[in-house]
Structure formats: C-alpha cells, structure tokens
Amino acid sequence: MPDVVLTAIIHYLDFRSIMFLRKVCRDFRTFIDEVVPSSSIIGLGLTVNQERIELALEDSLAEFRKVTYSKPDQELAFWKDLEMILKHQKSHLEYFTVDLEPPENHRTLDKSTLEKLHSEFLDKLQNLLTSRKAPLKAASLNLVVGDQNEIMTILPNIDSEKLEEILLFPATGPHMRVFKLDRVVETVQWKNAKELGTANFMVEEPLEKFTHFERCRICVDTISLKLLRQLKETFFNHPTLESFELHHEPHYKCRELKHLFEQLFEGSYPDEVYQDRWYSRIPGNSEEVLSIRSSYFDWITFSRCKFSEIQRSII
Amino acid sequence: MSSTEQGTSSAAPAEPTTAPESAAAPEVPESFYYVHGKDKVVHKVSAGALQHSALIHGMISNLGYTEEQAKANPFPFENIDGDILQMVVDWCNQHKGKPTPPEDTNLPKQKEKLFDLVLAVNYLEIKELLTYCCKQVAMMVKGKSPEEIREIWMIPTDAEDEAAEKEAKKRAGKEAAGETAAAAGDAK
Numbered sequence: 001m002p003d004v005v006l007t008a009i010i011h012y013l014d015f016r017s018i019m020f021l022r023k024v025c026r027d028f029r030t031f032i033d034e035v036v037p038s039s040s041i042i043g044l045g046l047t048v049n050q051e052r053i054e055l056a057l058e059d060s061l062a063e064f065r066k067v068t069y070s071k072p073d074q075e076l077a078f079w080k081d082l083e084m085i086l087k088h089q090k091s092h093l094e095y096f097t098v099d100l101e102p103p104e105n106h107r108t109l110d111k112s113t114l115e116k117l118h119s120e121f122l123d124k125l126q127n128l129l130t131s132r133k134a135p136l137k138a139a140s141l142n143l144v145v146g147d148q149n150e151i152m153t154i155l156p157n158i159d160s161e162k163l164e165e166i167l168l169f170p171a172t173g174p175h176m177r178v179f180k181l182d183r184v185v186e187t188v189q190w191k192n193a194k195e196l197g198t199a200n201f202m203v204e205e206p207l208e209k210f211t212h213f214e215r216c217r218i219c220v221d222t223i224s225l226k227l228l229r230q231l232k233e234t235f236f237n238h239p240t241l242e243s244f245e246l247h248h249e250p251h252y253k254c255r256e257l258k259h260l261f262e263q264l265f266e267g268s269y270p271d272e273v274y275q276d277r278w279y280s281r282i283p284g285n286s287e288e289v290l291s292i293r294s295s296y297f298d299w300i301t302f303s304r305c306k307f308s309e310i311q312r313s314i315i
Numbered sequence: 316m317s318s319t320e321q322g323t324s325s326a327a328p329a330e331p332t333t334a335p336e337s338a339a340a341p342e343v344p345e346s347f348y349y350v351h352g353k354d355k356v357v358h359k360v361s362a363g364a365l366q367h368s369a370l371i372h373g374m375i376s377n378l379g380y381t382e383e384q385a386k387a388n389p390f391p392f393e394n395i396d397g398d399i400l401q402m403v404v405d406w407c408n409q410h411k412g413k414p415t416p417p418e419d420t421n422l423p424k425q426k427e428k429l430f431d432l433v434l435a436v437n438y439l440e441i442k443e444l445l446t447y448c449c450k451q452v453a454m455m456v457k458g459k460s461p462e463e464i465r466e467i468w469m470i471p472t473d474a475e476d477e478a479a480e481k482e483a484k485k486r487a488g489k490e491a492a493g494e495t496a497a498a499a500g501d502a503k
C-alpha cells in the first residue's frame with residue numbers, strides 16, 4: 001500500500017485501531033514507527049494504587065476506554081503502552097489526570113513511607129515526560145497527589161503555553177492539612193495557567209501567588225481584613241481576574257464576617273440563596289462592580305457583575 | 316485498440332457533454348481529452364472533469380494538445396482496470412466544476428474494487444476521491460483486531476509472507492538452474 005494512502009487511512013483511525021494496525025504486519029509496524037502518526041486521544045487519565053494501574057483514554061474518534069493493569073505482572077505492559085501513547089501524542093490533550101491512590105491504611109503510615117509509595121511510578125512517568133522531544137500539551141492538569149514533590153515530577157514537564165487549568169487535590173493526610181506549594185508557585189506552568197482549583201487542603205503561600213489566575217479557588221486557615229482588602233484591590237487592578245473563591249476554616253461567627261464586609265464594601269443587596277451579597281464599585285469602571293457572596297461560615301467568593309443588574313436591589 | 320468512444324458516462328449529470336454548437340453561444344468550446352485503461356476502452360472526458368486529477372491535468376498542461384492530437388493520443392493507463400477507470404471518469408464527470416461534498420456514499424462496496432479504486436485514484440492524484448476512499452477503507456478496520464484487519468484487507472501474516480518469499484526464491488532458483496542446464500544442452 002503506498003505511503004500516501006496508508007497515511008490517509010490512518011488519519012481516520014482512532015489510536016487503538018492504529019496500534020492494532022501496527023500489529024498486522026512488519027511493513028505497517030515499520031511505517032507507523034517511522035511516521036509516528038498523531039494520536040486522536042484527547043484525554044488521558046492514570047490512576048495508580050498498590051494493586052493496579054488504570055489507564056483511561058478518551059479518543060475523539062472512539063469510545064472512552066479504561067484499561068486495568070494488575071501489579072506487578074502487567075506493569076511492564078502498562079509502561080510500554082504509555083510510552084507508545086506519549087510517543088504519538090502530538091496534539092494537545094484536553095485533560096491529563098494523575099491520581100495517586102494511597103493504600104487503605106495510609107493514615108497509619110509514617111511520612112517517609114507515604115513519600116515513597118509512588119516514587120517508582122513517578123520516576124518512570126517523569127522519565128517518559130522528560131524524554132519527549134516537545135513537552136506534553138494539556139489544557140487541564142488534574143493531580144491527586146500526596147505532596148509538592150509529587151506535583152514537581154509532573155507539572156514542570158507539561159507545556160506551559162497550552163496549560164490553562166491546574167486542579168490539585170491531596171491524596172493523603174488529614175482533612176484540610178497545609179499543603180506546601182512554594183516551589184510549585186514558581187513554575188512557569190503555574191504562572192501561565194488561567195485557572196486553579198483546589199480542595200481539601202490549605203495553602204500558606206502569599207495571596208499574590210494566586211491572583212494572576214482568571215478563576216481561582218483556594219482554602220486558607222484564617223481570613224483577615226488585610227487579606228480581604230488585598231483581594232478587593234487585586235480585583236480593582238486586574239481586569240482579567242473573573243472570580244476568586246476563598247474558602248476558610250469556620251473560625252468566625254456570622255456577625256464577625258458581616259463586620260469585616262461592612263468595613264470593606266460599599267453596601268449589600270439581597271441574594272436569592274445566600275442571604276445577602278456585598279458589592280464595591282470598581283474605580284474607573286462605571287459598568288462593573290465587585291460582588292461578594294459568602295456563606296457567612298466557611299467561604300467567600302469574589303466576582304464581577306454589571307452594576308445595572310444590582311442597582312435596583314441595593315439596600 | 317478498440318475505440319469505443321464514450322462521452323460522459325451514464326452516471327454523469329444531465330449537462331451537455333459537448334460544447335454547444337449554436338452560433339448564439341459565445342463561450343469557448345470545451346476541450347476534451349481521451350484516456351484508456353488496461354482494457355483499451357477509450358473514454359472521452361472534458362478538461363474540466365479531468366482537472367480533479369493532478370496527474371492528468373499536469374500532462375494536459377505540458378503537452379498542449381490540439382483536439383485532433385488529443386484524440387489521436389489517448390492517455391494510456393495500463394495499470395488501471397477498465398471498470399475502475401470508468402468509475403474514476405464517472406466521478407470526475409459528476410463532480411466537474413462543483414465543490415466536493417464532505418462525504419461520498421457511492422463508492423464500491425466490494426472491497427477488492429475499493430482497493431483497486433484507491434490505488435488508481437492515488438496514481439491519478441485525485442485528492443478528494445482519495446480522501447473518500449481512504450475514509451471508507453479506514454472504517455472497514457476501525458476497532459478491529461490485527462487478525463480481523465489481516466482478513467479484511469487480505470494481508471498475509473509475516474510468517475506467511477516469509478514462507479511465500481522463500482518459495483518464490485526456491486522456484487526462481489530452480490528455473491534458473493533449468494535454464495542453465497537447457498543452455499548447456501543447446502551448446503552441445
């Protein structure tokens with residue numbers, strides 16, 4: 001079959017079919033290995049625990065598939081498959097997920113044991129990612145990991161131009177523990193991303209390490225008038241900042257928070273769901289206002305809305 | 316050479332196949348060229364329809380034939396079966412001067428014919444038709460196992476291939492030996 005024809009045929013095949021085609025005969029294998037046709041995979045998910053590795057593939061030309069490799073017997077097969085997938089992954093993924101599941105008894109394990117749980121897996125994954133000619137392109141990176149070191153084996157190896165969203169979740173440890181991100185926030189990937197989503201852990205890094213995002217969701221231990229004022233001013237000065245969800249520990253009573261809001265914002269207006277909302281007009285912007293919504297318990301969100309939409313409701 | 320001259324095929328749209336001869340028609344008469352396949356049956360095809368084939372279009376541009384020269388020198392495509400060339404000519408006529416649709420469902424269902432059409436279309440460099448054909452060929456094997464693909468595309472396994480190659484070499488060797496022996500006998 002002429003190369004032009006085979007190339008045109010492969011263009012219509014999903015990644016799994018290309019891999020099957022590769023096994024048909026020596027000529028096809030040589031051709032596919034030389035040409036390395038681009039894969040149609042748009043979503044890649046890796047879930048690893050002590051017993052198995054799951055590989056989830058979303059292909060734009062085929063149905064979603066999940067392949068399970070039992071450990072240790074099929075581990076080698078997994079790495080061969082992943083190597084092949086990454087080799088052919090020239091276009092950008094919509095999402096890349098790595099979920100490092102801890103063993104059931106992880107709460108009884110000491111820190112050094114927890115740190116080593118996935119170190120071999122991450123070393124191999126890092127090797128595959130760093131050995132690529134071009135960094136892996138993914139619009140969204142979703143990591144369920146134990147600590148910053150684990151993030152640093154993956155995040156810096158993702159194309160910083162294409163990465164838009166970073167989602168971080170802790171795999172181990174007590175609920176709402178502090179998760180250090182001091183090295184992560186210095187990566188170019190972090191600085192270029194537009195959206196950050198986090199849950200179930202607290203950050204300690206300064207607010208300015210988060211305000212470059214267009215949409216951000218973080219949890220902190222305590223809030224203060226200073227912190228809220230800083231966030232308000234950031235909204236005034238950064239027109240690209242769309243929304244900021246500030247989760248905090250429920251240390252405060254409703255009236256304490258109301259008192260903070262009274263000092264910071266111009267006024268309030270009724271909300272259909274969450275009691276009332278607070279607002280501040282943005283200097284030099286007659287159309288938009290900064291709008292604050294709070295549960296008066298453990299979260300405050302900052303966003304923008306049209307002044308005309310709330311004007312009649314202002315108390 | 317049989318000279319069964321054919322205008323646009325039966326599948327072609329009902330548009331005039333020759334230039335209008337009426338004196339009122341101001342257009343320049345359309346030029347025609349002639350092609351034949353392995354069966355030597357000559358097909359008369361307009362330059363407009365042949366524009367789909369980069370190969371033939373290039374030949375026409377380079378040769379600069381007059382109508383008489385074109386008629387006397389049909390383009391020979393000995394590597395293309397007559398019925399396949401007919402399909403190609405029909406397709407070119409149907410899509411003459413028209414934007415090609417995103418899909419073509421009128422391709423042969425019989426896989427041997429489809430494969431021959433792919434090779435012919437690739438040779439003649441008809442980009443759009445090659446795209447349709449390759450998509451249909453791809454859909455035949457999408458999601459199929461290597462064994463199923465081998466069966467569908469009639470591809471031998473590497474082992475079968477090697478055995479066939481060995482057999483062919485053996486046969487060639489024997490034939491060569493036979494010829495040498497015969498030549499030696501003649502020499503005596």
